[in-house]
Amino acid sequence: MEAKIATEINSAPLEWRQRKSKKPLSEKIIEGLIKGGGFSSIVFILAILFFILKEAYPFLVGAFDFKEFFFSTEWNPASVVKIKYGTFAILVGTLMVTVLSMLIAVPLGLACAFYISEFCSPRLRETYKILIEFLAAIPSVVWGFVAIMMINPLIINLFDVPIGLNILNASIILALMSLPLIVSVGEDALRAVPESYREAAEAMGATKWEVATRVLLPAAKNGLMAAALLGVGRALGETMAVLMATGHAIQIPDSIFEPGRTLTATIAAELGESPKGGEHYQALFAIGLMLFIISFIVNVSADYLIRGRRK
Amino acid sequence: MFRPSHELTKKELKEKNYQNLLSTITFFLFMPALIIIFLLFLKGYPALSWDFIFQDPINGMTAGGIFPTIVGTFWLVIISVIVSCPLGVIAAIYLSEYAADNKLNRMIRLAILNLAGVPSIVHALFGLGAFVLFLNMGTSILAASFTLAVMNLPVIITSTLESLQSVPLSYREASWNVGASKLQTIRHIVLPNSIPGILTGLVFSVGRSAGETAAILFTGVAFYLPFLPKSVFDQCMSLSMHLFTISTQVVGVPDAYPFATALVLILLILSVNSISVGLRYYFRTRRKW
Numbered sequence: 001m002e003a004k005i006a007t008e009i010n011s012a013p014l015e016w017r018q019r020k021s022k023k024p025l026s027e028k029i030i031e032g033l034i035k036g037g038g039f040s041s042i043v044f045i046l047a048i049l050f051f052i053l054k055e056a057y058p059f060l061v062g063a064f065d066f067k068e069f070f071f072s073t074e075w076n077p078a079s080v081v082k083i084k085y086g087t088f089a090i091l092v093g094t095l096m097v098t099v100l101s102m103l104i105a106v107p108l109g110l111a112c113a114f115y116i117s118e119f120c121s122p123r124l125r126e127t128y129k130i131l132i133e134f135l136a137a138i139p140s141v142v143w144g145f146v147a148i149m150m151i152n153p154l155i156i157n158l159f160d161v162p163i164g165l166n167i168l169n170a171s172i173i174l175a176l177m178s179l180p181l182i183v184s185v186g187e188d189a190l191r192a193v194p195e196s197y198r199e200a201a202e203a204m205g206a207t208k209w210e211v212a213t214r215v216l217l218p219a220a221k222n223g224l225m226a227a228a229l230l231g232v233g234r235a236l237g238e239t240m241a242v243l244m245a246t247g248h249a250i251q252i253p254d255s256i257f258e259p260g261r262t263l264t265a266t267i268a269a270e271l272g273e274s275p276k277g278g279e280h281y282q283a284l285f286a287i288g289l290m291l292f293i294i295s296f297i298v299n300v301s302a303d304y305l306i307r308g309r310r311k
Numbered sequence: 312m313f314r315p316s317h318e319l320t321k322k323e324l325k326e327k328n329y330q331n332l333l334s335t336i337t338f339f340l341f342m343p344a345l346i347i348i349f350l351l352f353l354k355g356y357p358a359l360s361w362d363f364i365f366q367d368p369i370n371g372m373t374a375g376g377i378f379p380t381i382v383g384t385f386w387l388v389i390i391s392v393i394v395s396c397p398l399g400v401i402a403a404i405y406l407s408e409y410a411a412d413n414k415l416n417r418m419i420r421l422a423i424l425n426l427a428g429v430p431s432i433v434h435a436l437f438g439l440g441a442f443v444l445f446l447n448m449g450t451s452i453l454a455a456s457f458t459l460a461v462m463n464l465p466v467i468i469t470s471t472l473e474s475l476q477s478v479p480l481s482y483r484e485a486s487w488n489v490g491a492s493k494l495q496t497i498r499h500i501v502l503p504n505s506i507p508g509i510l511t512g513l514v515f516s517v518g519r520s521a522g523e524t525a526a527i528l529f530t531g532v533a534f535y536l537p538f539l540p541k542s543v544f545d546q547c548m549s550l551s552m553h554l555f556t557i558s559t560q561v562v563g564v565p566d567a568y569p570f571a572t573a574l575v576l577i578l579l580i581l582s583v584n585s586i587s588v589g590l591r592y593y594f595r596t597r598r599k600w
Contacts, residue, residue, distance in 0.1 A: 112333075139522020144350075
């Protein structure tokens with residue numbers, strides 16, 4: 001359910017929506033309220049942007065230095081000697097975790113979407129769908145706990161490395177967390193391909209596998225890409241699990257067995273101890289702004305891909 | 312008699328292999344989650360008792376129970392649902408029954424998608440800037456619940472929209488043709504028939520807020536409080552935050568304590584979700600169309 005996307009659900013037919021009845025004042029007022037409520041999401045999204053900008057603004061016009069912020073690896077906001085706000089190492093950490101987790105989750109998730117949508121029996125499909133829902137319901141703090149208590153010792157034993165809280169650990173957790181989204185959006189994309197496509201291909205003697213790879217894959221390409229993109233968005237935005245799993249060290253990781261740090265985790269870990277209204281606090285809001293913009297771009301492109309499919 | 316050619320049997324064999332591969336992948340994708348839940352149960356169960364649920368944490372949160380965190384989570388979830396439910400349902404009614412096909416309403420749908428996709432920590436920043444500071448609520452249950460409500464809004468809108476959509480157009484037409492106005496039709500025909508779907512979405516969002524941590528981190532949840540919250544302007548503890556604290560911030564916690572906490576959280580959420588799934592199946596069998 002979570003994975004369903006608002007842009008994908010139709011409204012009642014236009015003719016009905018445009019219908020107007022003669023009505024007493026009270027109805028007019030209520031309908032006005034409904035209209036007002038309809039705009040609430042736009043209001044909230046603008047409010048989020050506004051309030052984050054508001055808190056980040058003094059930093060953006062003050063201590064913010066484009067080159068330092070994006071290209072310096074030194075993040076020393078609380079240093080007495082030399083305060084530095086360089087997010088490069090954090091950006092690299094975020095990127096590594098996201099890319100690695102998607103390398104795991106996207107192929108597996110899409111394979112799973114194909115299986116659930118095309119190959120398995122209706123009964124098995126229902127079971128898997130409930131399982132997906134339960135998987136999606138596990139909160140991120142529990143995933144983080146699992147990272148510390150289970151995957152951490154597993155990595156230490158398996159790869160013989162000193163710490164198990166590292167990029168690999170976070171990627172595994174993120175892959176598991178974004179799978180439900182990728183599978184269910186991918187499955188929706190496959191279901192949206194008209195039945196006549198399958199029938200036409202099968203009538204030509206194509207096997208199910210051929211239908212899947214030669215017909216459905218191209219036809220649902222955009223939707224599947226959107227599924228992957230939404231997975232990326234989920235991985236980028238995940239906070240608690242990566243805070244607990246990455247080891248949270250500021251450095252550019254040399255390998256996947258070294259700890260790193262992500263944008264989201266930085267905010268979560270430091271905002272509590274930075275004095276309100278101070279520069280450090282504002283810098284964290286600037287990171288928040290960056291995250292907002294990234295997630296906005298990811299979501300809008302996913303929506304564009306899905307809408308393209310509808311045409 | 313027809314016999315499949317050599318080419319065909321080869322193809323069929325290949326087909327079978329591919330299908331087996333896919334089913335194996337799918338099966339093993341779900342194994343980790345099941346194993347994890349099983350292990351949580353195995354390690355957390357011995358520490359679980361009524362005392363654990365109804366006692367306060369003691370000895371610097373290394374022992375005792377989790378009662379205040381359950382109370383706090385309960386407060387947060389209830390208030391956030393009270394706030395987000397009416398707003399979400401109204402927004403869905405507008406989108407489903409009134410909105411014309413224009414740019415503005417495309418923007419609304421895009422805004423919902425974005426609201427759902429914004430990282431939870433960004434929601435926390437918003438809650439801090441808007442509710443805690445600007446509206447002067449302070450770090451309180453109220454501010455945290457409002458933040459959760461904004462986070463849950465897209466979930467409730469989407470599920471409500473889906474269930475409003477499942478009411479057949481003929482129902483609306485019939486009501487309209489006996490002289491009911493549009494609002495009357497919505498109130499007496501469309502809404503009652505989509506209550507099941509709305510309820511399912513609502514229960515689902517309850518489960519989601521119960522597990523959320525990042526969004527309430529700076530808006531109303533404390534690491535530790537020696538007393539229970541007395542009003543919505545107090546801070547509270549929460550189950551999810553407590554799990555984070557005892558597994559990362561507190562030193563010397565015996566393993567069983569966080570495991571039992573995680574188990575309680577998971578059981579809470581899974582049971583809420585089972586209610587949601589159960590409701591859906593129950594109503595599906597009773598559907599009139």
